[in-house]
Amino acid sequence: MAKIGFLLTLGPFQFENWETAYKIAKAAIDKGHEVKMFYYLDGVYNPIKYQTFPDMATLPKDRFAELVGKGAKIIACGICVNARGLEKGKDYIEGVVVGGLPDFAEIVSDVDKLITL
Amino acid sequence: MAKIGFLLTLGPFQFENWETAYKIAKAAIDKGHEVKMFYYLDGVYNPIKYQTFPDMATLPKDRFAELVGKGAKIIACGICVNARGLEKGKDYIEGVVVGGLPDFAEIVSDVDKLITL
Amino acid sequence: MAQKNVVVTMNQAPYGSIYYTEGLRAAVGVTSGVDENKVAVVYLGDGAYFTILGVDRKDTDRYIGTLRKQGSRLVVERESLKEKGIKEREVAPEFEIVSRKEVFELINGADFVIDF
Amino acid sequence: MAQKNVVVTMNQAPYGSIYYTEGLRAAVGVTSGVDENKVAVVYLGDGAYFTILGVDRKDTDRYIGTLRKQGSRLVVERESLKEKGIKEREVAPEFEIVSRKEVFELINGADFVIDF
Amino acid sequence: MGNLYLVNKSYGENGLKLAKLDKEAQVVLIQDGVYVDARRFLGSKVKVYAVRDDVLKRGLTDRIANDVEFIDYNELVDLIVGNKVINFA
């Protein structure tokens, strides 16, 4: 079984990257692989827990909460979080940790494969 | 003097559009024109009041607060605000109103010029 | 306050970004005020990919339905189709195929031109 | 946990998006862990515009300084320069000009290839 | 009042192709739009402007075609107010 890292630099809704990242990560976990994600730049908007959109049965935050529930580790870049006014991620879904680029460096050291989206 | 409308669909930091919008709007107001802005899609991330970034002397929210102080009217798309988990804009700088596309329709009716960024 | 003629251009492919649907929502929105602004939607460049018959339009059908019911034109530029290698018979029937010259005339006759 | 050789490709022009600077911040970041991963930065396509001598690099100078001090290579692809009409003498001295084949070899020899 | 095409790079080409049909087009290159090669308008009646700040920070001063006029935001506002803006940015 492999460890797969994800670097996600775009936010929810506007671009398709969060969906692709979720779908690959979910398939990976279901096959028994380990998933570690780092949210960088607009990627830090993904796990805001108050997302609500009548047209969408399952929101980005629900998708990522599902991954956390399945054991994915998710770290968001603190400088990016604070720049965007997300106050150290206080409105994040449970399980998402705010860290820094040294955490990303550690993910890079640790994983077998790395996907950027 | 003219009324100039702005439709802004990208957020702060990631792309250059917020800066261009601010610079055109500021120059317009300083020349005596009237400015009305509508934030749509990721545009709704611009006025979050808790933005903080050590490398940046003046943050996006400060730029837009300056425009509000000079009389610009700013309305953010409510569906976009709620989708992105910004809870009806409760963490917005003062003066930014959460509305809907009918407000944009009204801006379109009202203004002499319209810029999309 | 006055009624405006608005052209909304759609320049981006589905589904890499959401402009393909949110642009249509905005086009409908533009007509929602008391002044009943008029709108036409024009597909250009990569936007032309949206007009391919087989595109999944479940997110956008109701916006297109509303626009058609109120008589708004939905057009795609023939030159853009050609550049993308899309044959005219591959275009869904709700989109009118027009020349670049006609697109220019539409834009030239509009009060505002908004891009998505 | 193991040291990794990482290539960071830079594919976007300054300043339309912030990838030109945040990509460099991430490249420095990659080397910041206990395992001291190695990094090389490669400018491709529109990214080549960043290597033009006159680009305002006040946001990025310190990242470039750090990368150079630790011996990380900063290279720009000759073919990309040519495609953009950038002459080699217009390229700032901190960027090494290499062929696409050399870029391929760098990438082929890396453990991970990250794009910005 | 002429048509003022406001273009950046992402899909500005769509606007520039229309400007070619427009006898009184004025084009403003903004953001990464200043990377666009404006020589295509040489010898035509199309007037091309570029936002000076956007050119300077990209180090492109010597690379921009000769007949492109650099403008600041004050001048851009005057162009916006005096023309119809065709947005492609």
Add this chain to the structure above:
Amino acid sequence: MGNLYLVNKSYGENGLKLAKLDKEAQVVLIQDGVYVDARRFLGSKVKVYAVRDDVLKRGLTDRIANDVEFIDYNELVDLIVGNKVINFA
């Protein structure tokens, strides 16, 4: 373990140009990458895959070159695990 080029449209060309030099390249078209014309790899040893969902929702099934193989996310994960990923998406 070969090289797996993961490309979408925005600057995927940069990756595809490198894949052309790579005798054991495999290319995966994702998102708007499925609009890329894969015929350039005809007759080469490069194996091209496209994510089926991304092709279907864009209505491109009949437009994709014949020798492109459609894959789902399970198959994509197997390719990721079995190769080195060269990210251009």
